[in-house]
Every structure is written in C-alpha cells, then in structure tokens.
Amino acid sequence: MQTPYWLDDIEAARRTVVELDPRLARAHAQTPAFEWRRRVGGFEGLFHMIVDQQVSIASAAAIWTRVEAGLGGEVTPERTLATDIETLRSFGLSIQKATYGHEIARAHVEGRIDFDHLESLSDEEAGARLTAIKGVGRWTAETFLMFCEGRRDIFPAGDIALQEAMRWADGAELRPREKAAYVxxxxxxxxxxxxxHLLWGWYGAVRRGEVALEEPHP
Incomplete structure (x- = not known):
C-alpha cells in the first residue's frame, strides 16, 4: 500500500499541480489546507464504501455499526460469506448491497482478488480486478484505491463534483464528460x-458559501 501524503507533502504537491496547470491556481488560492481522506482499507474498506453509497451519512454510519456488531466486530470475507443474505439485510442493508458484500467476499476467498496484497498490483491492474467484481463500478474502484489504499495518482473522472469544479477552473460553459475529464x-x-482532493475541497467550499466563485478574468 502506498503511504498517503503528509500535510507538507500535500502542500508541495498542490504547488506542483498548479505549476503544471495554472488554471488550478484559483482553486488552490481559495481552498484551505486539507488532509488526506484516509479510510480503512482491504475487504472491510470496500464493503464499507458499498454500504455508504446512496444513503445519508447518518444512515450509513448507523447501518455500518449494525453490520460490524452483527459480524462479531470483525468484518472479514469469511464472516461475511458465512452470514446469509437475509441476516445481512436485517442489519439494514438492501438486498443489492448484501449481495454485493457476498460477491466481494467470494472474490477474495476464491483468489480472484487478494485484498491483503493489493499493493503489489499497479493502479490499472488493481482497478481491473476490482471492477471485475459484481457491484464494483469504476468510480467505486477508483475512490477505494485513493481513499482506502492511499494511491497517489488516481482520478475518478466520473465524479460529478469533480467535473463541475473542472468546469469552473476552465471557465467552460459545460462540465466535461467522463472521457474528457480523464484526458x-x-x-x-x-x-x-x-x-x-483539491477540486473536491474547492467544490465543497463554494457550495457551502465559504468562498465566492468569481468568474476568471479573460
């Protein structure tokens, strides 16, 4: 697993990014210092991300607490597979998320992905292994590799907030589609x-009204 940036590393990397692309200077100037959004990794981290999707922060936290308690305080592939779908649903999971939990656990147990040694794979290889699992899309794989595995060169271009912040940075009329955002x-x-991280931080600050989004000067 790659070690995430320390605070001084983040600041240095931000400056480098702005040097590489001056269009991010506004975002850099308007976004306070931030820490790496580190989360638990491995199977537990990916299952947790799936549970969190499409529900409120409060609901996700409550459901995950029940999942942890229901699995005996240790969320592992083996314990998850040993727990039937209906029991997982009793913790607050939808049938879809409970099924995806089983699919992720089964992929690990069957050796299709090894969460204990995922760092041995390149970003591309790890992403391919993850998206081969039913229920794990590209955005989920990329954000997992970034937040849970500490990978430094990942960009989830399908993220709407990132696309919108890119539109602001470029002074464009329309936000870029996923393919264009990757490019x-x-x-x-x-x-x-x-x-x-910078674009997310800027987007959040603007949406919360903490900074004014001024149109760039021609």
Missing part, C-alpha cells in the same frame, strides 16, 4: 489524487 486530468500526473 484533462492527465496534465496533473503524478499527483492526480491531490488534484482530485
């Missing part, structure tokens, strides 16, 4: 994860 993000290698 645009190439300019930020090898710090695409920091660029994503």
């Amino acid at each position: 645009r993000a190439e300019a930020w290698r090898p710090h695409r994860s920091i660029a994503a």
